[in-house]
Amino acid sequence: MERVMGGGVLQLVLLSAGILLLYRILVRLRPGADLQDAVVVITGASSGLGKECARVFHTAGARLVLCGRDAARLQQVVQELTASSTSSGPQTYTPSTVTFDLSDTDTVDGAAEEILKCYGQVDVLINNAGISYRGNILDTHLSVQRDVMETNYFGTIALTQALLPSMVHRRSGHIVVISSVQGKIAIPYRSAYAASKHATQAYFDCLRAEIEHCGIPVTVISPGYIRTSLSVNAVTGDGSKYGVLDKTTAAGRDPRDVAQAVLKAVHRKSKDVVLAGPQPNLAIYLRTMWPALFFKLMSSRARKERKPKDE
Numbered sequence: 001m002e003r004v005m006g007g008g009v010l011q012l013v014l015l016s017a018g019i020l021l022l023y024r025i026l027v028r029l030r031p032g033a034d035l036q037d038a039v040v041v042i043t044g045a046s047s048g049l050g051k052e053c054a055r056v057f058h059t060a061g062a063r064l065v066l067c068g069r070d071a072a073r074l075q076q077v078v079q080e081l082t083a084s085s086t087s088s089g090p091q092t093y094t095p096s097t098v099t100f101d102l103s104d105t106d107t108v109d110g111a112a113e114e115i116l117k118c119y120g121q122v123d124v125l126i127n128n129a130g131i132s133y134r135g136n137i138l139d140t141h142l143s144v145q146r147d148v149m150e151t152n153y154f155g156t157i158a159l160t161q162a163l164l165p166s167m168v169h170r171r172s173g174h175i176v177v178i179s180s181v182q183g184k185i186a187i188p189y190r191s192a193y194a195a196s197k198h199a200t201q202a203y204f205d206c207l208r209a210e211i212e213h214c215g216i217p218v219t220v221i222s223p224g225y226i227r228t229s230l231s232v233n234a235v236t237g238d239g240s241k242y243g244v245l246d247k248t249t250a251a252g253r254d255p256r257d258v259a260q261a262v263l264k265a266v267h268r269k270s271k272d273v274v275l276a277g278p279q280p281n282l283a284i285y286l287r288t289m290w291p292a293l294f295f296k297l298m299s300s301r302a303r304k305e306r307k308p309k310d311e
């Protein structure tokens, strides 16, 4: 009788241990679970997608380093995040901030040192900061083409190259870049922006192949329109601010959903993710498989958007 009871207790203990193990595995498989205590650097964290990424990675328990040009706006984000922290769920940390201008590449090495000093390492670098552009190539100063490139491309790769050696040394880390559908296809009146995002895609595709053997994944994320101030902050051909919330941007995806998708891509160590609906995906497909049709469609789009003075 005692032996039968003993066997029953053993079965119960084994079953409970099995359920606990399964629960732990499921929790670990949940996107974000692997980010507890991870050091995550986010550029352009003061607004839009960067700010929402800060929110989701903070909630997942990451130790954040938030970057931007405006110290006061970054502090505002820190305050919002710490005020939203709850006692349930993963342990959260008060984010650190580092203020610098990505377009001034001479200062990026110093900023990278400051970033490394925050926690001694970087586990995930999310290159998110960027500016957009609206304009006609004929009326656009070369300096504007260069400025957009400085922020979106040179600033981004300068920071990546400054932080990369510490990742390679530890043989650990993850590099993420927020590109755009316009890194895959170029649409008229966006030359500076599309060119900077195409360059970004190419650079990070090369980097992925070159550092795979170090165990450092590279994730390129290419969203379609997101409801942020990107178009408001865009520059025009003479360098002035565009200042308009475009209808396409206003109707774009919720930045909170895009930030969740970024978290998932980091968890899965995805290589290349397009976060867009069927139409942009079809356009990307046509650009490779049927370029003649793609070019016709873009010419027609340019004709429709052309202003009378451009005729």
Ligand SMILES: NC(=O)c1ccc[n+]([C@@H]2O[C@H](COP(=O)([O-])OP(=O)(O)OC[C@H]3O[C@@H](n4cnc5c(N)ncnc54)[C@H](OP(=O)(O)O)[C@@H]3O)[C@@H](O)[C@H]2O)c1
Pocket (backbone or CB within 6 Å): 043, 044, 045, 046, 047, 048, 049, 050, 067, 068, 069, 070, 073, 100, 101, 102, 103, 104, 128, 129, 130, 131, 151, 178, 179, 180, 181, 222, 223, 224, 225, 226, 227, 228, 229, 230, 231, 233, 249, 252
């Ligand atoms: N919104 C869209 O429709 C869309 C679509 C596809 C891809 N994206 C990409 O998503 C990323 C985030 O943009 P968003 O939509 O969130 O726009 P946003 O609200 O205008 O945010 C841009 C961020 O970049 C920072 N930034 C701009 N220039 C900088 C510089 N020179 N140095 C340092 N930081 C700088 C800004 O910070 P400070 O001004 O405070 O410095 C701001 O936090 C960009 O890479 C953009 O290309 C956006």
